[in-house]
Amino acid sequence: MAATSSNGHATPDAFEVRILRQAGPGQHSYWERHRVKYEHDMNVISVLQRIAANTKTVEGKSVAPVAWDCNCLEEVCGACTMAINGHVRQACSALVDHLLEDNPNEITLEPMTKFPALRDLCVDRGRLFRSLQRVKAWVPVDSYYDLGPGPKQSREEQEAAYPLSECMSCGCCMEACPQYMKVELTQNEGENDADFETRQQEAYDGAFLGAAAISQAVLFNANPTGKNIAGERLDALMGEGGIQVCGNAQNCVAVCPKEIPLTTSIACAGRSTTRHALKSWFDR
Amino acid sequence: MAKQRVMVIGGGLAGLAASMKLAELGIDVDLMSLTPAKRSHSVCAQGGINSCNDQTRQLGDSEWKHFDDTVYGGDFLQHQPPVKEMTDWAPKVIELMDRLGVTFNRTQEGFIDRRRFGGTLYKRTAFAGATTGQQLLYALDEQVRRWESDGKVTKYEFWDFLGPVLDENGVCLGCVAQDLVTMEIRSFRADAVVLATGGCGLIYGRSTMSMVCTGSAVSRSFQAGARYGNGEFIQVHPTAIPGADKLRLMSESARGEGGRVWVPRTSQDPRDPKNIPEKERYYFLEERYPEYGNLVPRDIATREIFDTCVNGGLSVEAGRQCVYLDLTHIDADELTRKLGGILSIYEKFQGVDPRFTPMKIFPAVHYSMGGLWADYERTAEGGLQPGSPRNQVTDIPNLYAIGECDYQYHGGNRLGANSLLSCIFSGLFVAPGLENLLKSQSSSAADQDASLYEGAVRQHQEQHQALLKRPVGKENPYLIHQELGDLMTKAATVVRRNDQLEAAYSACIELHERAQKCSLSDTGNWTNQNVVFTKALLDMFPLAKSILKGALQRDECRGAHFKPGFKMPSLTGEDAGDRRREAEAWCDRFDANNEKWLKSTVATWNDTEPDIDYEDVDTSLITPRPRLYGLAGAEVIERVWRERQAAKADRPGGNRATKSGETATAGAATS
Numbered sequence: 001m002a003a004t005s006s007n008g009h010a011t012p013d014a015f016e017v018r019i020l021r022q023a024g025p026g027q028h029s030y031w032e033r034h035r036v037k038y039e040h041d042m043n044v045i046s047v048l049q050r051i052a053a054n055t056k057t058v059e060g061k062s063v064a065p066v067a068w069d070c071n072c073l074e075e076v077c078g079a080c081t082m083a084i085n086g087h088v089r090q091a092c093s094a095l096v097d098h099l100l101e102d103n104p105n106e107i108t109l110e111p112m113t114k115f116p117a118l119r120d121l122c123v124d125r126g127r128l129f130r131s132l133q134r135v136k137a138w139v140p141v142d143s144y145y146d147l148g149p150g151p152k153q154s155r156e157e158q159e160a161a162y163p164l165s166e167c168m169s170c171g172c173c174m175e176a177c178p179q180y181m182k183v184e185l186t187q188n189e190g191e192n193d194a195d196f197e198t199r200q201q202e203a204y205d206g207a208f209l210g211a212a213a214i215s216q217a218v219l220f221n222a223n224p225t226g227k228n229i230a231g232e233r234l235d236a237l238m239g240e241g242g243i244q245v246c247g248n249a250q251n252c253v254a255v256c257p258k259e260i261p262l263t264t265s266i267a268c269a270g271r272s273t274t275r276h277a278l279k280s281w282f283d284r
Numbered sequence: 285m286a287k288q289r290v291m292v293i294g295g296g297l298a299g300l301a302a303s304m305k306l307a308e309l310g311i312d313v314d315l316m317s318l319t320p321a322k323r324s325h326s327v328c329a330q331g332g333i334n335s336c337n338d339q340t341r342q343l344g345d346s347e348w349k350h351f352d353d354t355v356y357g358g359d360f361l362q363h364q365p366p367v368k369e370m371t372d373w374a375p376k377v378i379e380l381m382d383r384l385g386v387t388f389n390r391t392q393e394g395f396i397d398r399r400r401f402g403g404t405l406y407k408r409t410a411f412a413g414a415t416t417g418q419q420l421l422y423a424l425d426e427q428v429r430r431w432e433s434d435g436k437v438t439k440y441e442f443w444d445f446l447g448p449v450l451d452e453n454g455v456c457l458g459c460v461a462q463d464l465v466t467m468e469i470r471s472f473r474a475d476a477v478v479l480a481t482g483g484c485g486l487i488y489g490r491s492t493m494s495m496v497c498t499g500s501a502v503s504r505s506f507q508a509g510a511r512y513g514n515g516e517f518i519q520v521h522p523t524a525i526p527g528a529d530k531l532r533l534m535s536e537s538a539r540g541e542g543g544r545v546w547v548p549r550t551s552q553d554p555r556d557p558k559n560i561p562e563k564e565r566y567y568f569l570e571e572r573y574p575e576y577g578n579l580v581p582r583d584i585a586t587r588e589i590f591d592t593c594v595n596g597g598l599s600v601e602a603g604r605q606c607v608y609l610d611l612t613h614i615d616a617d618e619l620t621r622k623l624g625g626i627l628s629i630y631e632k633f634q635g636v637d638p639r640f641t642p643m644k645i646f647p648a649v650h651y652s653m654g655g656l657w658a659d660y661e662r663t664a665e666g667g668l669q670p671g672s673p674r675n676q677v678t679d680i681p682n683l684y685a686i687g688e689c690d691y692q693y694h695g696g697n698r699l700g701a702n703s704l705l706s707c708i709f710s711g712l713f714v715a716p717g718l719e720n721l722l723k724s725q726s727s728s729a730a731d732q733d734a735s736l737y738e739g740a741v742r743q744h745q746e747q748h749q750a751l752l753k754r755p756v757g758k759e760n761p762y763l764i765h766q767e768l769g770d771l772m773t774k775a776a777t778v779v780r781r782n783d784q785l786e787a788a789y790s791a792c793i794e795l796h797e798r799a800q801k802c803s804l805s806d807t808g809n810w811t812n813q814n815v816v817f818t819k820a821l822l823d824m825f826p827l828a829k830s831i832l833k834g835a836l837q838r839d840e841c842r843g844a845h846f847k848p849g850f851k852m853p854s855l856t857g858e859d860a861g862d863r864r865r866e867a868e869a870w871c872d873r874f875d876a877n878n879e880k881w882l883k884s885t886v887a888t889w890n891d892t893e894p895d896i897d898y899e900d901v902d903t904s905l906i907t908p909r910p911r912l913y914g915l916a917g918a919e920v921i922e923r924v925w926r927e928r929q930a931a932k933a934d935r936p937g938g939n940r941a942t943k944s945g946e947t948a949t950a951g952a953a954t955s
Contacts, residue, residue: 072328
């Protein structure tokens with residue numbers, strides 16, 4: 001018998017979930033359908049938990065449980081990013097009631113496509129953290145000894161910085177960006193882990209930084225102490241895979257779950273790099 | 285001697301603070317975590333971080349008062365020297381985090397803004413919107429990334445700590461861990477291992493904790509010989525949003541910014557809450573605790589909400605327990621500025637805007653005050669000896685515990701906005717001690733015989749293979765976990781009764797046996813989350829048993845541990861004489877109870893069960909005094925208690941050092 005959800009819509013007894021699976025890197029991907037009993041207040045995480053507890057497909061076939069990444073379940077850690085009904089977002093904040101309103105027949109889950117696949121919905125986002133190293137996204141303090149308070153900052157400065165500092169490195173902006181291309185290397189036979197990692201980082205370093213890292217460069221260049229190495233960050237933004245790769249599609253800002261003004265950051269970074277380039281030219 | 289290095293397990297606030305400080309001291313660090321450090325559970329901390337500050341100082345606050353509030357809020361169950369050291373450091377910790385670029389909210393003039401949190405009358409709490417934990421974590425993560433770029437820190441993210449490696453003398457010389465992607469099991473040599481792996485909320489099934497908070501690393505060290513302290517002290521946060529997968533925290537800062545907790549005076553009043561007139565609302569915290577109001581300590585707020593719903597029958601909804609947490613009287617723009625982060629969580633997960641509609645909340649398991657037993661070296665003044673290798677070390681030499689996974693800082697109950705402080709403080713403070721430990725050693729783990737590590741790896745590989753080979757069709761680990769969560773939530777949260785605890789302990793033993801018969805639905809060797817979860821589940825039982833047994837044996841009420849059968853009574857006498865006599869008897873009972881129970885519970889694992897022992901608490905700096913929040917006759921009890929303290933102090937060699945006049949008042953007396 002159909003019940004009603006919290007917002008008054010009729011709800012089904014159960015619904016179908018279609019998941020794009022892949023056993024490991026380089027293996028073929030395939031769709032698999034599961035049927036999940038409807039409960040109130042479900043999100044995609046609880047759907048995946050139910051599937052893990054009973055791994056039978058709609059055809060009644062027992063299969064290995066689906067692998068996925070998650071942690072906080074409050075949309076502040078950024079772990080559970082995937083494409084849900086075709087839209088990249090966090091699984092924890094994807095509520096089943098809303099998804100079924102959009103499409104009563106099924107929910108589809110797919111891994112992000114811009115990062116190397118690991119298994120099922122898990123991907124390797126190491127490149128994203130590497131980008132933060134490239135733009136030196138930190139405040140270069142002298143030491144961690146007690147040296148008194150930091151510089152005084154106005155409320156306006158704080159209010160401008162805070163939204164940028166909410167970036168949780170989830171990868172949505174990269175997934176949605178037409179200029180952000182997947183970099184996927186495979187370990188050669190006989191190549192040790194360290195050599196492979198070096199080769200992988202070199203490949204990452206030549207590829208596009210992505211909106212999140214550009215925005216972090218802007219954040220730290222605005223910090224009263226962080227700006228002491230602003231030039232180094234701008235050099236990184238002007239290097240290979242830097243800001244010039246951005247094609248201004250503006251998808252990043254549209255998909256950001258934290259509503260970070262990424263295109264404003266990119267525009268700001270663009271102006272700063274232009275000034276920096278001119279200054280470097282005159283200083284020669 | 286080959287170069288020494290330190291392994292830090294856990295990339296939350298404590299682990300990152302330790303890593304960056306160690307790197308600064310020139311020590312090579314390996315940082316291992318189940319998840320990328322930036323996604324650690326510290327991101328979920330919302331409200332803020334406490335310290336005495338320039339403004340509160342002028343209103344009479346001091347580091348000592350912060351210390352006093354912390355031990356009083358913790359019902360005196362903490363050793364006082366570590367707490368004193370932490371509160372002395374608090375202003376310095378916030379200054380450091382400010383320098384690291386944390387976007388703390390600012391006043392009009394540009395100073396760090398502060399808000400008030402529970403258990404204090406001062407505005408001590410610095411905050412960055414309502415995502416303070418996230419912001420603090422990011423600042424430390426960025427510093428560690430800086431050291432990673434310089435090659436001083438090597439990260440092992442998506443690795444599971446399987447256990448310490450101990451030499452024949454029981455000294456920790458590294459650990460064994462498993463890569464969560466490739467499932468490779470290997471050893472890591474280390475001259476010291478620091479556990480910074482957080483709480484164990486998943487033992488309760490659903491809690492406010494993140495999915496990595498299984499307590500497995502702590503349990504594996506407990507099973508290897510480290511003792512576990514004060515397990516039964518589990519904080520249940522008064523305000524969480526019920527959910528199918530998780531109970532999401534609604535920060536105490538919602539009340540700090542003026543949020544009011546209430547229920548309709550008529551049970552399950554069907555009206556829209558906004559249409560219920562003021563006089564038909566029951567603001568039960570404000571009525572019962574006029575001084576602290578909605579900001580009573582967490583254990584008290586939790587019990588009152590629980591009592592109002594369960595015993596008072598005044599839950600807002602019929603089908604599930606909840607009360608209103610109301611912010612709608614506050615300006616919507618101000619709410620967005622100060623609480624935007626948490627309000628958007630509510631809106632996202634409940635589909636209702638809390639700026640215009642009161643939220644529905646209920647208590648949820650939130651924090652483990654207990655954790656691995658850890659040592660410290662006390663100075664003559666009552667603080668900690670900086671640079672002592674004894675600080676934060678567990679019972680296993682060279683194995684350290686910091687942050688939520690150690691038992692030292694919060695006693696019977698943690699004050700809001702003190703956890704971020706204890707994590708960062710213990711992380712920073714442990715580093716110079718480790719530096720001295722390394723200096724004092726004549727050999728390095730890198731020089732050890734390989735057989736020690738090979739043996740440890742082999743043992744874990746065998747266990748792993750045995751799990752994969754379990755016959756199919758037996759117990760389901762996910763369903764066992766649900767059962768464990770239900771059992772623990774019923775028996776060992778807000779209200780505890782010996783009959784229930786006894787039954788739960790037997791049930792837990794039975795469940796543990798069933799868990800050992802789990803079948804795996806994935807027997808592969810690539811990103812096998814099923815086997816990783818099953819291992820974590822099995823390791824929940826030693827901690828679950830310690831929590832239950834500790835709670836069963838502790839026949840008293842202290843902090844978060846509330847057993848109504850052993851509750852201190854209110855005074856009932858009509859005339860002053862009767863009340864005086866009752867108060868005398870009350871104080872006698874208070875002293876006798878402290879004599880027996882003012883002791884840390886310390887559990888040792890004997891391979892099937894925890895053996896429980898008790899350890900005296902160092903209360904040499906502040907004399908334990910009764911917590912009288914909301915008790916009838918509190919003022920009479922307080923008078924009698926003060927007179928006795930004064931009499932003790934007059935006797936030669938009498939009362940122990942109590943700082944003159946500052947602390948010898950039984951607090952929060954309201955009747």
